[in-house]
Amino acid sequence: MVPCPGVPGQGPGALVKRSVSLIAFAVLMFALCGAGGALLAARAGAGARVEPARPALRIVSLAPSVTEILFAVGAGGRVVGATDYCTHPPEAASIPRVGGLIDPNFEAMLDLAPDLAVMPASHADSARVLASLGIPALVVDHASIGGIADSIEAIGRAAGAPSAAARVAAELRGRLDRVERAARDLPRVRAMLCIDRPAGGIADVCIAGRDGFYDPLLALAGGRNVYEAATPLFPLVGAEGIVRLDPEVIIEFRAGAPAGESDAAVLADWQSLRAVSAARTGRIHIVRDAFMVIPGPRIAAIAERLLAALHPEAQERLP
Numbered sequence: 001m002v003p004c005p006g007v008p009g010q011g012p013g014a015l016v017k018r019s020v021s022l023i024a025f026a027v028l029m030f031a032l033c034g035a036g037g038a039l040l041a042a043r044a045g046a047g048a049r050v051e052p053a054r055p056a057l058r059i060v061s062l063a064p065s066v067t068e069i070l071f072a073v074g075a076g077g078r079v080v081g082a083t084d085y086c087t088h089p090p091e092a093a094s095i096p097r098v099g100g101l102i103d104p105n106f107e108a109m110l111d112l113a114p115d116l117a118v119m120p121a122s123h124a125d126s127a128r129v130l131a132s133l134g135i136p137a138l139v140v141d142h143a144s145i146g147g148i149a150d151s152i153e154a155i156g157r158a159a160g161a162p163s164a165a166a167r168v169a170a171e172l173r174g175r176l177d178r179v180e181r182a183a184r185d186l187p188r189v190r191a192m193l194c195i196d197r198p199a200g201g202i203a204d205v206c207i208a209g210r211d212g213f214y215d216p217l218l219a220l221a222g223g224r225n226v227y228e229a230a231t232p233l234f235p236l237v238g239a240e241g242i243v244r245l246d247p248e249v250i251i252e253f254r255a256g257a258p259a260g261e262s263d264a265a266v267l268a269d270w271q272s273l274r275a276v277s278a279a280r281t282g283r284i285h286i287v288r289d290a291f292m293v294i295p296g297p298r299i300a301a302i303a304e305r306l307l308a309a310l311h312p313e314a315q316e317r318l319p
Contacts, residue, residue: 055160056116060098060109060135062126065142065296066118067092069152072168072297075159081112088290106133118155142295145216149173152297168297175300176220179307182317183222189310191223192247192278195234195293196256202239202269209233213295221306222314223249243275250278251309255290285309 060081061067067086070079076091081098096112099105104126109117110133117130120142127137138158141147149169156165193208208214208225211233215225226245227235237245252266263286270279278284287305291298307314 056114056136056158058112058114058116059159060112060114060117061086062098062104062117062119062123063142064088064294065120065148066140066155067095068294068296068298069155069168070118070159073152073156073159073161073165075156075161078159080114081109088294104129106130109133109135116158118158143212145176145213145220145299148213148295148297148299149176172297172300176303178318179300179303180220182314183220183307183311186222186311186314188219188224189222189249190226190245190247190277191218191249191251191306191310192226192242192245193218194250194252196254197252197269199257199261199265199269202242202273204236204238205242206234206236209235213299217299217303217306218310221303221310223306223310239273242273246275246277248277248281248283249310250276250284251306252284252286253292254286254288255293257288283309 057078058080059070059075059078061070061079062083064083064086067079067082068088070076071089071091076089079092079095082092082095084097084100086092086095096108097105098108098112101122104123106126106129109130114135117127117135117137119126119137119139121139123137124139127139130137138154140151140154142151149172152169152172153162153165156162156168159165193214195206195208197205207227208218209227209232210225210230218225226247227237229235250270254261254266257266266286267284270276270284273279289305292302292305304318307318
């Protein structure tokens with residue numbers, strides 16, 4: 001693994017170690033590995049970058065976030081293939097599987113005879129392969145808040161549901177605006193987001209870096225990411241590194257934790273780091289909802305959860 005850049009000001013003994021593997025955090029990497037940017041569509045043959053000329057009837061989704069959007073805009077019935085990680089809404093469970101980020105099954109996709117594949121920018125390589133097979137690909141930005149909202153409208157247009165998509169996008173933007181207004185005049189709380197930390201101790205903790213949708217969501221909800229280096233996307237930090245970062249609030253995403261894991265066991269691991277403000281004051285929050293790692297139409301719910309953890313006093317400001 002390539003070593004991660006250290007936290008600014010850290011000495012050679014720091015335990016900021018490396019970026020997280022694709023396997024351990026495949027769902028997040030679906031949306032965040034690639035660069036952000038404008039929406040684009042790669043068409044087979046000519047390679048033109050335009051949205052489909054007519055609504056697609058048979059769609060393959062190459063990310064959980066895309067699958068959620070298609071169902072949210074009422075186009076779930078057009079989805080004929082989805083990734084191994086597409087589990088929401090429950091109706092998605094019956095859709096044929098086409099592999100994942102690191103093992104896409106192009107043969108399975110071809111057998112489904114889709115007229116469109118939709119994917120985040122992290123799948124640019126897949127888009128080129130699909131183009132060579134005659135399958136158009138719509139590539140969207142799921143690495144930024146604005147890109148996610150815009151992608152709802154683009155996917156809705158491609159799936160023949162522009163009006164429904166406009167309503168979903170407007171509702172999302174409205175909820176995000178309300179979170180931003182609720183936190184606008186509150187102090188910025190130094191926060192650290194941990195993603196599926198291995199239980200039993202504080203070592204090689206995967207945290208959210210600056211490059212991705214978590215950093216602006218934290219800012220929107222009245223927080224400030226304690227990890228200030230531009231890269232990597234998901235650095236791994238050790239106990240010494242966390243002490244140096246000294247977050248006031250720690251939010252643990254535990255959707256991938258073993259069944260039956262107790263909150264008490266998770267919190268007990270932090271007792272060895274009483275030098276960290278969040279551990280000393282008990283401001284460690286555990287969130288087990290899977291949507292917290294999917295940059296789709298439920299990102300407003302992520303922002304609301306972050307606001308509740310960072311500024312519980314602001315909850316009364318939300319309508």
